[in-house]
Amino acid sequence: MNGKISRILADDISQNFFKGKVIVVYGPRQSGKTTLAREIFRQMSVEPVLLNGDDDLDVHYFDTVTANRWTQLMGARKVVFVDEGQKIQNLGRAVKLLVDSRDDVQVVVTGSSSFSLANSIEEPLTGRKFEYKLFPLCFSELEKYFGFLEESKKLELRLVFGSYPEVVVNEADMKQTLKLLAESYLYRDIMQYEGIRKPAVLEKLLRALALQVGSEVSFNELSGLLGVSRTLVESYLKILEQAFIVFPLSSYSSNLRNEIKKGVKFYFWDNGIRNAVLNDFTPIPQRNDVGALWENYVISERMKKNAYKRADGLPYFWRTTDQMEVDYLEVLGSKIKAFEFKWNSRKRSRVTKAFTNRYPDAEVETITPENYAEWLS
Missing domain, CATH: 1.10.10.10 (Winged helix-like DNA-binding domain superfamily/Winged helix DNA-binding domain)
Incomplete structure (x- = not known):
């Protein structure tokens, strides 16, 4: 097979970048969430800060995150991508801290458990997120x-x-x-x-x-x-x-x-x-x-x-x-x-x-x- 299979959600998600809200993409493992996010970043010519819930060091970062640490981590970059976010216990609080302190930043979060991820981010990000579900190819x-x-x-x-x-x-x-x-x-x-x-x-x-x-x-x-x-x-x-x-x-x-x-x-x-x-x-x-x-x-x-x-x-x-x-x-x-x-x-x-x-x-x-x-x- 040549080329990439375009996903229906790509345009909708990219159009909601930098509107002051976190973008959350739920979906089963291996349904293409990470690939979709990376393709959107490529099309928009942005280089995100990458954090992954499967990486213990990245997960530990969220235990002690502060506004100053976010600034140090991001440098001049404007996009944060958190993959497998359902595995990060304090994700919602940490992301809220970032979006409250920076109105020029876009956070994208993916997760393969709607329950775990929703529980982590629901209260801190009430009214502050766009939510999507990505399924296997339709x-x-x-x-x-x-x-x-x-x-x-x-x-x-x-x-x-x-x-x-x-x-x-x-x-x-x-x-x-x-x-x-x-x-x-x-x-x-x-x-x-x-x-x-x-x-x-x-x-x-x-x-x-x-x-x-x-x-x-x-x-x-x-x-x-x-x-x-x-x-x-x-x-x-x-x-x-x-x-x-x-x-x-x-x-x-x-x-x-x-x-x-x-x-x-x-x-x-x-x-x-x-x-x-x-x-x-x-x-x-x-x-x-x-x-x-x-x-x-x-x-x-x-x-x-x-x-x-x-x-x-x-x-x-x-x-x-x-x-x-x-x-x-x-x-x-x-x-x-x-x-x-x-x-x-x-x-x-x-x-x-x-x-x-x-x-x-x-x-x-x-x-x-x-x-x-x-x-x-």
Whole structure:
């Protein structure tokens, strides 16, 4: 591959430089946060002060930082880049000290745990930051780089191996690259989170979620399956959310009879991570879980798109107690859009009449490999 894959957030972030606010970029490990920041610095011809939460000396610096020490550290430079900021305990206080004393400085912070980083900076930087989330590569970024036709041909690869940058650029060795990424990301980084007292339970929980993609999840059933309390299950699920491994999709109800009101499904932000959890990289034609992979892919890609566009619609699924279901909804006020996902476009499919009879004004559409590109662009 030649050249760099442009990221959607690059222009938005660079336009908010030197506006008196800290720029915070959350996202999973290896999603390209550092690369994105360095590319923005290069395009803007700025040389930042580099500090890294993986470097013990840099972390220790934040224990004793003062306004004078910031001045000594920065010299004539105007940009500070703090990578892996979630590992720095006093980050928020230290950054506030800098931005309060210097109105000509831009601070950029990245982190791979939304909980740890947000806790560190939330109170000191209230109203003083622009926040962004960077995910693995999205369809429109890949389409722009490869072209529509070429990226469409890679759809089956995306369903199996996902869209992490390192995986995409190592197409000849996707399986090994993804396995190494998953091992370092899942079984080293996440297991080190505070509160992970039972890593084997977290591993089993991930497998259970991977096998239940597209299905409603019961916390009580997971509790019984794993042999731990429901409270611990919910705690570990929250950690997986904060680490950008999975995200929840809640059920929609307007309190009509027999609608599921408190249901939840979990999807993976990246298909490749889901398959790595199961150690299953079987090609699409030989799989029996293609429907689940397709559903996970299009929903996660739509969630990325809506996050980048800051779309206002809220995502849900819909189900009744007698198992009538719609895969995905977007709800904005009284306006509802309903979507069904079908891998085989030759099979007749439509949103269930149980839904359209209740919500006759809803827009309905079936998403297949023939029309998904427009829905995700």
